[in-house]
Amino acid sequence: MAFKITYTYKSQAKEIGYSNDKFRSIYDAIAAAEGLDLTAFHAMEAQLAQVCRRDKKSVKDYQENHFKELGFSAITIFRDEE
Template identity: 60%
Template structure:
């Protein structure tokens, strides 16, 4: 079953397809669609994971805040029918 992602990037509504075999996460998919380099994000994400001992809430908050600063908002994933 296919998935779709809707999001806003710099106040512009967008929608893309998503497949787990192509992208590690929803955030990787939207960054790739917009041409955003995530090297710095992945480095910082690894540091947060090491410090927080993989606490899910901390990791989720970090991802959402980082992408909010990049200009992404209202990220939603849903199944296509």
């Protein structure tokens, strides 16, 4: 089943298709759609995941805050009913 992601990037609303077999997360999908390099982000995310093995909320908070700093907001994923 296909998914769609809606998000706002630099005050412009956008919508893209999403598939779990193409991207690790919705953050990877929207970064790819905007042409952003996430190499440093993934390195920091991996380090944080190692330090906070039992605390997944810290990793999720890092992801959300990093993408807010990049200019993303209102990120939502939903099933495509078509």
